Amino acid sequence: MGPEGRHAIVIGGGASGVLLAFQLLKTNPSDLRVTLIEKRPEIGRGLAYHAGNPEHLLNVRVTNMSALPDDPEHFWNWLCAQPAGPLCPDPYCFVPRHAYGDYLADLIAPLRSRDGTQGLTVVRGECAAIRENPSDVAVTLADGTCITGSTAILATGHDAAAPLLAGHAEPWASPADAGIDTNATVLILGTGLSMVDYVLSLLRYGHQGRIVAMSRRGLLPRAHRRVDPMRFAESEIPFGAEIGPLLRWFRRRIELHVAAGGDWRGAIDAIRPFTQRLWQELPLSSRRRFLEHARAWWDVHRHRTAPEVEARIGEALAVGRLTVIAGKLATVTPDAGGALVRYRRRGQAETSELQVGAIIDCTGIVRDPGASTNPAVRSLLDEGRARIDPLRIGIDVTPDCAIVNRNGSPSRRLYAVGPLTRAAFWEIIAVPDIRQQCAELATRLRGRDS
Structure with missing residues (x-):
């Protein structure tokens, strides 16, 4: 395929890839087409939303799982329109994970191209290598197929663990x-x-x-509870502080909130809009200390x-x-x-x-990109087109999601979204964060001339 007009190649067809493809194509641009590469037979499911045990529920309420940042009721309205009904009484409930996979598949279905010249083309295969050229990017699949485009975006999600040991x-x-x-x-x-x-x-x-x-x-x-929301004024948050003073401030605010009859969950939820900025303004030594000493406590309160x-x-x-x-x-x-x-x-x-x-x-995903078995990620790292961040929790990207190469230069054609970018954004594994990231990147890519 040649890069006629603008052609974005999205590598990974799980939630991150589908959300990005949707944002790129939602206004039906005539000069932009998207190819979505996914090795699984279905798109939109990834590791998180595959059809499995119906007792596996989303750990985020329906009301916070809309694919669209500007339409918070979108997922709830989709659930209400299903033949079996919404599965639960109101938008503050939790539905099976596979239902969200169905939702993402429905979201993307109308955008699929009939002839491959515009809209969305889904290619089943595994990306083996990515090469950036002066005027395009070339993506090679495991079967030898080469697809060229104007940009390529890694949306590979969580990297499953390496080969299994005995037992x-x-x-x-x-x-x-x-x-x-x-x-x-x-x-x-x-x-x-x-x-x-x-x-x-x-x-x-x-x-x-x-x-x-x-x-x-x-x-x-x-566990989640229905709690009254709490609000933080941006001016009261100690941005740029070391992790010790920052956590002491946060614990004190939680104590005051609970003493006034509130619930700690309200404080955790209230800090969410600021966590990416807090992370980005933390000194590197504080980020390291957080990961070593406080991360486990944050995770069990944050991911409920x-x-x-x-x-x-x-x-x-x-x-x-x-x-x-x-x-x-x-x-x-x-x-x-x-x-x-x-x-x-x-x-x-x-x-x-x-x-x-x-x-x-079940320790989760591969956290060190250097241990990744994903050939697309491996090819970028091996050829110096990407580098691992100093804490080894993701690859280096700019605030605009451009992949940074071995020499520290950001690419003009290679981008990444979702969990792979956690070194830059930290809170980037849940749909509310990823949908915003994808919307912002899509706006930038749609606005580019090249």
Whole structure:
């Protein structure tokens, strides 16, 4: 394909890619076409919204999950228009993850091109390499196909973990598909939202064995509540402060809010509009300290579960179906029954043993881009067209989402959106943040002359 007119190539067809493609094409520009490259058979689902366990609920309320920043009721209205109805009583509820995948697919469907000359073309395949030339970009797929365009945008989402070790099972597949013995002890690494989803899957598939979840601190996600909103005045927020004074200020504000009858959730929600600026103005040493010491606490308060999910997990804990351990793996020795695991509890020197039938790594996504198995990301890093940020949590991008090369120069044709840009924006893994980022980048790209 040649780059006649303007041609944006979006690499990744999960939520980030679909939201960007929609924003680029929503005004039906005649001089812009978009090619969306996705290796999965369906677009809009990615790791987060694939059709799986119906008990896997969104961890953000319907009212905050609109794909459109300027139309907050869009998702709710779509739900209300479905044959089965909205699935829940009002926009402050939580619906199954797969429903959001259906929503994104419907959002993008009217934009698909009939002849490939304008609108959206979806190409099923895996991007193997990206090359930036003076007048265009060339994207090569794993099958050798080459697509050229005027810009390329990485929207690869969360990078799934590297090849599995002995005894490990795939966290994104169902326990039945993974062949997990229903009577075996299952060890889940991580105690966040992915762990919660996997426990629900195990229970749904009739698992009878012990479920053990382990993380460094043993913290579980808190749950959502309907709370009165709180407001921060921008002038009262200590932008640019070191992390210590900043967190002390924030804790004090939460204490005052709770003392006045409020809920801590209101304070967390109120700081959300400012978190990207707070992150960007934090000194590098403070960012590092936050990641090491405070991130886990922030995550369990910020990324919350639906109340009905909290109830299921609470029940599993109460009856002993689920055990949570604060500790760290020491060794994993494969054996006939799965693996013998040695671990060290937090604050203890001696190790404990646990015989497990399977190990599920729910510590989340690959956080170090240097460990990425995504060939598109790898090609950019290997050829110096991208570089890893100093904290190794993402690739370097400018505030305008342009990818920065090995020499520190921003590209004019290569961009990135979504979780890959967390080094620059930090809060960029949830739809409310990504939809805004995609809308702003699309506006810039639509306005360019080249």
